[in-house]
Amino acid sequence: MSLGNAWVVLPNPAAAAGLARGARGLADEVNAVVVGADAALPGADLTVAVPAPPVGALAEGYAASIAELLQARGAQIVLLGADVSSRLLAGLVAARLGTSALTVQGVAVEGDGLVVSRTAYAGLATTTERPAGSPAVLVVAPGVLPAQEEAGAGRVEHVDMAPAPEPLRVVEVRPKAGEPVNLAAATRVVGVGRGFADEADLRLARELAAALGAELACSRPLAEGLGWLPTERYVGVSGATIRPDLYLAVGVSGQVQHMVGVNQAKVIVAINKDKNAPVFGQADLGVVGDLYDVLPALTNALAR
Amino acid sequence: MKVVACLKAAPEAEDIGTRPDRTLDLDKAAWKIGTYDLNTIEAARVLADETGGVAVGLSVGGPALASSKLRKDALSRGLDEFVVVSDEALADLDTFQTACVLRDALAGIDGVDLVLVGAGSSDVYAQQVGNELGALLGVATLNGVNKVTPAGDHLVVERPLEDAVQVIEVGLPAVLSLTSGINTPRIPGMRDVLAAGKRPTTEVSGLSAPAPSTDRTSLLAVEQVERAHRVVDGDTADVVAQLVDYLNSVGGAR
Numbered sequence: 001m002s003l004g005n006a007w008v009v010l011p012n013p014a015a016a017a018g019l020a021r022g023a024r025g026l027a028d029e030v031n032a033v034v035v036g037a038d039a040a041l042p043g044a045d046l047t048v049a050v051p052a053p054p055v056g057a058l059a060e061g062y063a064a065s066i067a068e069l070l071q072a073r074g075a076q077i078v079l080l081g082a083d084v085s086s087r088l089l090a091g092l093v094a095a096r097l098g099t100s101a102l103t104v105q106g107v108a109v110e111g112d113g114l115v116v117s118r119t120a121y122a123g124l125a126t127t128t129e130r131p132a133g134s135p136a137v138l139v140v141a142p143g144v145l146p147a148q149e150e151a152g153a154g155r156v157e158h159v160d161m162a163p164a165p166e167p168l169r170v171v172e173v174r175p176k177a178g179e180p181v182n183l184a185a186a187t188r189v190v191g192v193g194r195g196f197a198d199e200a201d202l203r204l205a206r207e208l209a210a211a212l213g214a215e216l217a218c219s220r221p222l223a224e225g226l227g228w229l230p231t232e233r234y235v236g237v238s239g240a241t242i243r244p245d246l247y248l249a250v251g252v253s254g255q256v257q258h259m260v261g262v263n264q265a266k267v268i269v270a271i272n273k274d275k276n277a278p279v280f281g282q283a284d285l286g287v288v289g290d291l292y293d294v295l296p297a298l299t300n301a302l303a304r
Numbered sequence: 305m306k307v308v309a310c311l312k313a314a315p316e317a318e319d320i321g322t323r324p325d326r327t328l329d330l331d332k333a334a335w336k337i338g339t340y341d342l343n344t345i346e347a348a349r350v351l352a353d354e355t356g357g358v359a360v361g362l363s364v365g366g367p368a369l370a371s372s373k374l375r376k377d378a379l380s381r382g383l384d385e386f387v388v389v390s391d392e393a394l395a396d397l398d399t400f401q402t403a404c405v406l407r408d409a410l411a412g413i414d415g416v417d418l419v420l421v422g423a424g425s426s427d428v429y430a431q432q433v434g435n436e437l438g439a440l441l442g443v444a445t446l447n448g449v450n451k452v453t454p455a456g457d458h459l460v461v462e463r464p465l466e467d468a469v470q471v472i473e474v475g476l477p478a479v480l481s482l483t484s485g486i487n488t489p490r491i492p493g494m495r496d497v498l499a500a501g502k503r504p505t506t507e508v509s510g511l512s513a514p515a516p517s518t519d520r521t522s523l524l525a526v527e528q529v530e531r532a533h534r535v536v537d538g539d540t541a542d543v544v545a546q547l548v549d550y551l552n553s554v555g556g557a558r
Contacts, residue, residue, distance in 0.1 A: 091439065103432070116518070124320055170471070
């Protein structure tokens, strides 16, 4: 089953570019509005190319014009990515269309309408919901919609829009410091928590991660608060959600807000000196022990 | 500067039980101001202090907001006053409904310069109320804001994207959604708790929400991955040997 049309909206050509291929599974006709596009979006039948915003303006300033365009063209499903700019654009467009931007974990067509699944209660629960009006505005993270083969008709239409005169001015864009982190792609992840007494002690976790060929992740206090690790390494409700083959939790107590980010891992191993730590209730193997003893010994054993 | 911090109460996730049929047991879960909303209160307090202004809390929700403990807790974290819109009909609103009621409630607060919203609610974490509220108000709107600095009649904010950080001048009034890492919320001391009892809470009634954006057909606990729940304890060399065996058996070691 599929609906008549879906519209993918991208604030820049790089944002969630795979969405059009995913949208094909929901609708017969896949169109796109792409700010700053100079070519057809792969997978789309029609790409409405909007000029890149003038220097100092944000693509999000096109929200009102994009909402108008979507309404005029009879959009049934509107899809945006989960990156920061796309999320803002989603809310700005949705509100102008009189609806909520729905962050979805799953989306399908059933009967004559959409069914979406969404997270509730800090990730403990999932809801199933049917969008009540048209269009439905969905925020879709990578991987939610399986990509379809179909290339799309590839037509391009240039539409001139001017961003709304907003009291916002981008005065500087600076590259992000630090090494790039891609937790989502890692098959093994070592997660660290408050069991580490000092920032320098994270060396023990780094050495273990290196021996395992794993990425390093952390719970919220280490990234936000202590600031020992960059926020990109933070797993949990307001951080990353990952599904590695192995998650090795070290000195992590196992609070709901952290564990919802990893509870779909294939195998969870926990090392904690508190035998009553909630993390053991969610682990395949729990090691009751002091990480300061266990980690060096484990790293040694693995390196042998 | 008059700063309004938008806050949402949610049941404490640690205390939500799940039944075998995957329905949820909320009976033991106390309702609290959202985890990420504590950053919002802190940011509002700091900005109010920097500009000689006031920090006002604003919350829309169901009967849980009637709790004096919850109100006092919010006030003790740095609010000068708290505006509460609590109604049975306003429980469990979606983001657009919430944004509409917040807009109407803000119309009743004089001279608002800045509206702050947290990174996301601690239950649904949809991250959209601020964005939708800004659109409804027709004012400057940003999400993902990690730093706010007052600069005369405007603000300078930092907004980290996936690969870069934008520095943006924002004219007022504005609606800013913050990151959960923008600051470290203060822990209220005895003096804050006592002072909170003397600060005013204003009840607003008569506000209503539009129809919801979706019809919910089910709400169920997430299906848990089956875990082996094996626990090893004792001598370090011994547990490490077992750990290495286990990692080899699941293909986790290389």
